[in-house]
Amino acid sequence: MSLGDDHGYGETSRGDGGGYGGAGQTRTRLPDRTGDVYGGARRGRSSSRSLVTVVGVIVLLIAAIAFANRGGDSSSDNADNDKADSNPTSATGEQPVKTSNGGIPSGFAHDQQGAQSAAANYAVSLGSDGMFNKTTRDAIVGAIITPSRVSEFEKTLDKAYSPQFNKNVGLNEDGSTPSGYTFVSRTSPLGTKITEASNDKATVEVWCNGLLGLAGENSTNPVTSDWFTITMKLEWTGGDWKIVTHTQKDGPAPVPGDDRASSADEMAKAVEEYGGFTYAR
Template structure:
């Protein structure tokens, strides 16, 4: 069963079908405790954190409305520009394949789930763990992450003690998989490395924790259990990190608007 299937059954997190996605950090911690402490440390503390969603040209082309009236005399037949925000519908309803490709897809999707803002909500976090962790270790993961996502940690990333953002601010926590690599595999086990980019922070005027970008690689040990790949352990290390570009940093309002208008991916790879 995929993450999306199990989450629907538990009334929690959005679908994570079997197509491509990615995970956050644990700073070498097999339970994936938050990556950053303080300013830079609180960001490197969040195990599953942040993801930047970039629309590729192909999607933009597919979604734009046609403008060549000579190619179709009936404007009603032309595709209309569509919203890019996530629909909330699960795009994939099946589990991941029991092969290396399926293991990579599972790892990428689990990285996205673990790096989401939902991890800061106890009920949603537990639903995610129920869906992606091997059954024998769910309780252990829950206990360790409960110790990590504390009121003090929430305050370090700019949130209220209960994990909600202050009034007038938009909380951003997304992880985007850049690529995956299988280092070991068998019929029932696989070790997958996921190279990720992440976003974490508060978007809003005068934010003392502005949204910043980070790069990290997550290693997951997966096991085939109950007809799907499940996480046994995972750890995280920094990089590889590219040289920053010359783009102007967006304003707080631009960042908040982007987060609200561009829905995060619920699956990848």
């Protein structure tokens, strides 16, 4: 039988109702014809392709999961060894200290990470407003300087924080803050680096951003920021890291941004309301 003899296939065989299969009409299905849209051959191939695609996706997913799990196991085995080496700006995971000496963190780990943590926290103390008062300065020195060097440091710093220096930063000659103003002296470490290390000695560089000045109306010494690097030589003594010597140099400093300078009141309020941190490497 030819396609032309197949009522309803070769010709449009709509009845008066407009549908297929009117009265007395039949349709012959030819499954072996590749062009037969009513046959099953083309639909079978489509189903096979879909099945193959789904199976392929599942296999790829299983392979990806297995690879990820294997990679995770490998990295976890070496995590403790690679923490500090993988990225110098990333944290090592060492826990912060739980003790303090006169408000200054103490009890750092006896390793390179502990030395870096100590140096970062000591930089905060050395850059604090407490350094401008003789009593608090001596307390800071006693807490962070190696015992054999405390007396020498006190004498050197007494000369550095002279009445004239205090006046230059806007304070009274004795280091007190003029009435109606808020004195700002704060250091924020951004990163640390070991340059030399042995079992009981370490040289650490601390990159810092600092704030210094007087916040208040008509201040002739407004709060400004600067960037500097402090280099500390530390030694392990009395169960903790202590400073033997320290030096400071300018930079590295970024290009200044376009931030609007805050008012004196905003700056004073920020310094009074926002506390500092305990830094851990």
